[in-house]
Amino acid sequence: MAVWIQNQTLGLANIIHSGGMVMGPLIALSLVMWLLILERTLFFRRLYRKNMGSRMAITHIRDGRIPDPGQYRGAVSLLVTEFIRTRTGNPKLDRHLLDASVSRINRRMTKFLALISVLAAMAPLLGLLGTVTGMITTFDVLATFGTGNAKAMAGGISEALITTQTGLIVAIPGLYMKGFLERRATNLQQRISRVGLYLRRHL
Template sequence: MLYLIELWESVRDFIAAGGDVLYVVALALFLMWVLMIERYWYLTSVFPKMRKDIVSKWDAREDTTSWYAHRIRDAWISQASDGLSARMLLIKTLVAMCPLIGLLGTVTGMIGVFETMATQGTSNPRLMAAGISMATIPTMAGMVAALSGVFFSSRLEARVKMAKEKLVDSLPHH
């Protein structure tokens, strides 16, 4: 329990040093990870059942060679593809937004530095250091958030692509 309290205090100190923009970075990071975990769950739990259902419906068809049968096959593949690709664009957008949110923190921190310089002068380096810290920490946090998302979202995208290809391969058209 003491470890959790110390961890919370260090997070609180980090946010205090980086400014309120870190809350926005944390929100974007949380949302990104919730969406990625949901997509992994979909790929491992929901889609295999859907794939099995589509393949069994295709195998049960008597007509698999006509133009009409191929349009049905294409429609089933398209519906499954839509389910697989759902929310992937949102995940990629959140990954791209994290560094930009960090840069917003940099701008607000530098404004704080300039305000300090305007009101206190340049003779107090301690006050300027706090503002510079508030300018650099959000950038670092945004970059770390984006890096964690880039790796896992690209792996997720590759798995989605493989799942689509396996579905297409398992529905032979004669």
């Protein structure tokens, strides 16, 4: 097992080295993107679990009772908790505060999604940059040695292909996850907006 891991590590190191200078930024971009995706995935997972209904929400608001985190952790619970902490007791003002709470929470749903989209879109562009630098290397070898140095030519071509491949490998799942997270964010925003309208009518 240790030998296999060592071989895989060496193989990966060789691929990164063969990809040239563009591989470093590509790897960094990929790490940042996936950390943001993981953060959003865990955030949405928490908001989908242990949710409360609209009637339970209005009961907590009328009693001035912040939901128990052990019983309720979902998006509606987050809205109820934030509203109870900011309410004044004035129904007219409280309706505005409720609307502000709904808007604030809905904005939190889309946090980092635009950045994830930008990073996923940048990956194939960096891969294309690697393609260009690899072809430049190949043409430099051709200009210097002609077709007599096949090894140097292969290095430039492999740099071009590896960076293109890596850019697509980073971008495709990144764009898929961005769409997946956007759908979950939209569902939660719609749920919070519906509950917000229900609570507004009963304040």
